[in-house]
Amino acid sequence: MGKRKGVESSIALADSAAMCRIEAIAAYPITPQTHIVEHLSEWVNDGHLEAEFVPVESEHSAMSAALGMSAVGARTFTATSSQGLALMHEILFIAPAMRLPVVMAVANRSLSGPISIWNDHSDIMTDRDIGWVQIFAENGQECFDLVPACFRVAEDKRVVLPTILNFDGFVVSHMIEPIEFWTQEQFDAYLPPFDPQIKLDVRKPVAMGAVGIPEIYYEARLAQQNALLNAKAVVVEAFAELEKMVGRKYNLVETYKADDADAILYLMGSLSETAMTAVDNLRKQGKKVGLVRPRLWRPFPTEELVAAFGNVPVVGVCDRALAFGHEHHMVAQEIRALFYDAPHRPKLVEFVIGLGGRDVTIGDMEHILNRLLEVKNGAPVGPVEYVGVRK
Amino acid sequence: MIEQYNVYAAKLLPPEELFASGHKACQGCAPALALRYLMKALGPNTIVCNATGCMEIVSSAYPDIAWGVPWIHVAFENAAAVASGVESGIKILQRKGKLAPGRINVVAIGGDGGTFDIGLQALSGMLERGHNAMYLCYDNEAYMNTGIQRSSGTPFGASTTTSPAGKAIPGQKTVKKDLLEIGVAHQIAYAATACTSYPFDFMEKVKKAFSYDGAKLIHILAPCPTGWRTNPGEVIKHGRLAVQTGMFPLYEVDHGRYKMSMDLPFLKPLKMYLSPQGRYRHLSEEQIAIIEANLKARYAKLQALCRITAEV
Amino acid sequence: MAKNPMELKWQEIPLGFVWHQPKSSLNNHTGSWRSERPIWDEQHCIRCGVCALFCPEACIRTDERGYFHADLDYCKGCSICAHECWTGCIKMKPEEA
Numbered sequence: 001m002g003k004r005k006g007v008e009s010s011i012a013l014a015d016s017a018a019m020c021r022i023e024a025i026a027a028y029p030i031t032p033q034t035h036i037v038e039h040l041s042e043w044v045n046d047g048h049l050e051a052e053f054v055p056v057e058s059e060h061s062a063m064s065a066a067l068g069m070s071a072v073g074a075r076t077f078t079a080t081s082s083q084g085l086a087l088m089h090e091i092l093f094i095a096p097a098m099r100l101p102v103v104m105a106v107a108n109r110s111l112s113g114p115i116s117i118w119n120d121h122s123d124i125m126t127d128r129d130i131g132w133v134q135i136f137a138e139n140g141q142e143c144f145d146l147v148p149a150c151f152r153v154a155e156d157k158r159v160v161l162p163t164i165l166n167f168d169g170f171v172v173s174h175m176i177e178p179i180e181f182w183t184q185e186q187f188d189a190y191l192p193p194f195d196p197q198i199k200l201d202v203r204k205p206v207a208m209g210a211v212g213i214p215e216i217y218y219e220a221r222l223a224q225q226n227a228l229l230n231a232k233a234v235v236v237e238a239f240a241e242l243e244k245m246v247g248r249k250y251n252l253v254e255t256y257k258a259d260d261a262d263a264i265l266y267l268m269g270s271l272s273e274t275a276m277t278a279v280d281n282l283r284k285q286g287k288k289v290g291l292v293r294p295r296l297w298r299p300f301p302t303e304e305l306v307a308a309f310g311n312v313p314v315v316g317v318c319d320r321a322l323a324f325g326h327e328h329h330m331v332a333q334e335i336r337a338l339f340y341d342a343p344h345r346p347k348l349v350e351f352v353i354g355l356g357g358r359d360v361t362i363g364d365m366e367h368i369l370n371r372l373l374e375v376k377n378g379a380p381v382g383p384v385e386y387v388g389v390r391k
Numbered sequence: 392m393i394e395q396y397n398v399y400a401a402k403l404l405p406p407e408e409l410f411a412s413g414h415k416a417c418q419g420c421a422p423a424l425a426l427r428y429l430m431k432a433l434g435p436n437t438i439v440c441n442a443t444g445c446m447e448i449v450s451s452a453y454p455d456i457a458w459g460v461p462w463i464h465v466a467f468e469n470a471a472a473v474a475s476g477v478e479s480g481i482k483i484l485q486r487k488g489k490l491a492p493g494r495i496n497v498v499a500i501g502g503d504g505g506t507f508d509i510g511l512q513a514l515s516g517m518l519e520r521g522h523n524a525m526y527l528c529y530d531n532e533a534y535m536n537t538g539i540q541r542s543s544g545t546p547f548g549a550s551t552t553t554s555p556a557g558k559a560i561p562g563q564k565t566v567k568k569d570l571l572e573i574g575v576a577h578q579i580a581y582a583a584t585a586c587t588s589y590p591f592d593f594m595e596k597v598k599k600a601f602s603y604d605g606a607k608l609i610h611i612l613a614p615c616p617t618g619w620r621t622n623p624g625e626v627i628k629h630g631r632l633a634v635q636t637g638m639f640p641l642y643e644v645d646h647g648r649y650k651m652s653m654d655l656p657f658l659k660p661l662k663m664y665l666s667p668q669g670r671y672r673h674l675s676e677e678q679i680a681i682i683e684a685n686l687k688a689r690y691a692k693l694q695a696l697c698r699i700t701a702e703v
Numbered sequence: 704m705a706k707n708p709m710e711l712k713w714q715e716i717p718l719g720f721v722w723h724q725p726k727s728s729l730n731n732h733t734g735s736w737r738s739e740r741p742i743w744d745e746q747h748c749i750r751c752g753v754c755a756l757f758c759p760e761a762c763i764r765t766d767e768r769g770y771f772h773a774d775l776d777y778c779k780g781c782s783i784c785a786h787e788c789w790t791g792c793i794k795m796k797p798e799e800a
Binding site: 401 | 720751756760762
């Protein structure tokens with residue numbers, strides 16, 4: 001077992017990527033992702049990591065260069081946030097179509113405007129449908145543990161898709177916490193060397209990125225969709241092996257006191273730690289509330305979510321970004337869609353919370369959980385509630 | 392230039408075509424010729440990173456791939472960034488012993504739109520970081536793939552579908568951006584202009600570029616009969632006239648040292664170049680005089696740069 | 704015989720839509736675009752090869768006697784060869800309707 005260190009999550013994440021023996025990095029600085037790429041450039045410049053660090057001139061070029069690196073068969077890593085992710089947008093769609101298993105850490109941050117460096121999920125919600133495997137980490141330990149899991153899934157012969165590790169900007173990225181490091185031997189045992197399934201090789205020329213004429217585009221896109229859907233089983237396997245290696249259990253869907261709950265709150269990212277405290281407080285008052293969070297976001301764990309919600313009569317949904325022009329925001333839309341075909345359809349109460357770094361208190365979470373119980377006891381569901389906004 | 396060679400020199404080209412027949416370029420496409428010469432100069436140990444554009448579309452429409460070397464296309468504005476990644480990936484894999492040592496030529500290819508305009512930032516990044524790769528801009532002086540819209544590589548006065556020869560505004564209002572000088576400003580190892588009408592000059596420049604480590608840029612004028620509204624059979628003649636009138640001087644900048652590629656005893660009258668082209672048909676005598684004065688000034692400046700830098 | 708690439712089902716799409724046959728464009732016979740064909744007059748041909756040099760289709764090759772001819776499977780009839788020929792030995796002849 002590795003050592004336990006008090007370290008910032010970003011640094012631990014970068015250490016984890018380095019210990020995955022990444023070979024190529026293309027990155028551009030953006031707050032709050034910067035500590036990751038700074039630390040990786042230290043690894044490289046100090047001679048501790050045999051890799052090429054390419055400090056590109058934009059995030060668009062970061063993703064483009066990353067695809068070039070991956071296309072010749074190098075294990076490739078990058079990291080970004082917010083506007084950087086938005087600038088990559090065009091290329092993000094091309095990476096999974098070309099089946100290049102780049103891994104990217106995204107420190108989730110609000111999108112302009114107004115410009116805001118603080119945390120919410122408006123960046124990643126915009127890039128929900130890009131075709132990458134997407135996983136959420138909620139604290140520093142999870143960031144450290146899940147980087148090798150991302151590479152393992154991305155490079156698996158049954159997957160071969162780029163993978164994003166999401167975690168909240170500042171709230172997680174800049175938090176210093178005790179993190180148990182794996183040993184290099186554990187990394188090497190968990191993550192085999194990258195064995196590219198396709199590559200640019202002068203001895204065996206191939207064409208990557210050909211034009212998809214109408215006779216073939218549709219089939220190519222459906223092949224990609226099925227590849228992503230099929231990745232779920234490999235994620236399960238990667239999590240199981242991770243547990244065997246270091247003893248920490250990760251699930252496609254994480255639950256907290258949800259089994260016997262009268263009301264369940266569904267949320268994403270680091271808010272869960274605040275919400276758990278609120279759940280505990282309410283439980284002390286005899287109120288049966290619980291939490292459900294997606295660990296794996298894409299491919300969407302439909303069955304696991306339906307099972308996690310069970311027969312609960314009321315579900316609350318927290319959105320951390322707005323779907324402008326729609327009464328139901330993105331996470332709420334997904335959960336509404338989830339229940340359309342489910343055997344049991346609970347009442348759904350929608351909240352927006354914590355936009356642009358707005359503080360989310362235990363009191364806010366208790367308010368939300370109490371609202372769910374009121375609905376359970378017959379109160380009307382009402383429209384989406386914007387928690388914590390001045391009105 | 393070809394006059395300087397034995398007429399049979401054409402037969403000395405390597406016979407292998409790594410940019411193959413069956414591509415879907417228009418009749419008389421000089422950019423396709425540029426790629427053919429590029430591949431003759433480089434041979435099979437080459438990886439091509441292609442920007443979206445005419446040459447990407449015509450050479451890779453599924454399932455007809457014209458390339459005989461590894462080829463990658465990602466998007467429009469990022470050929471230089473993709474090439475940066477390919478070059479870096481090769482470097483690390485060779486250093487780690489995962490890839491056999493030896494030179495692999497990495498080339499990024501873009502048209503004038505993909506280079507002068509949307510891809511300029513990525514190009515600057517690749518040149519500034521000094522990747523051991525070459526950027527080839529095949530310049531046909533407008534966005535031909537989308538239907539002949541003006542780019543910042545379109546010359547003053549040229550009529551395109553977004554700089555039409557109107558009564559109020561007769562064609563392109565701006566002068567052609569000087570791409571090579573932008574490249575030179577990055578202090579790269581090698582930069583050169585070329586023209587598809589002078590294939591041996593171009594191929595020698597490609598070979599020279601790859602004799603140096605670091606980033607290199609070649610800007611090749613490649614006439615487009617479709618967009619220039621000319622006879623497809625005359626693209627070689629028109630390219631030659633572009634060079635001989637001084638409209639597109641051939642020169643190289645080798646580690647900062649300028650050198651003209653051809654000694655032209657005099658510049659041919661510009662009208663010889665302009666008049667066969669539909670895109671210039673509307674030009675007034677005044678406009679032609681402006682163009683000619685500009686090109687003479689630029690030509691004189693280049694000659695001066697050759698003299699000055701020869702002494703450095 | 705490999706399956707017609709236009710008839711692939713989604714399950715049969717190669718990984719990453721990567722195309723593994725270099726120079727497969729040779730299957731695309733662009734000769735059908737042509738309205739005129741180049742004809743060489745061998746009496747005047749000096750076998751210099753300038754026609755082959757400037758052919759954008761890379762379709763002009765020598766026969767066993769060293770004379771040049773266009774591969775009509777690919778020749779699009781652009782007439783560059785006829786314009787560039789030193790001796791003027793190449794004439795463009797309209798294709799029969």
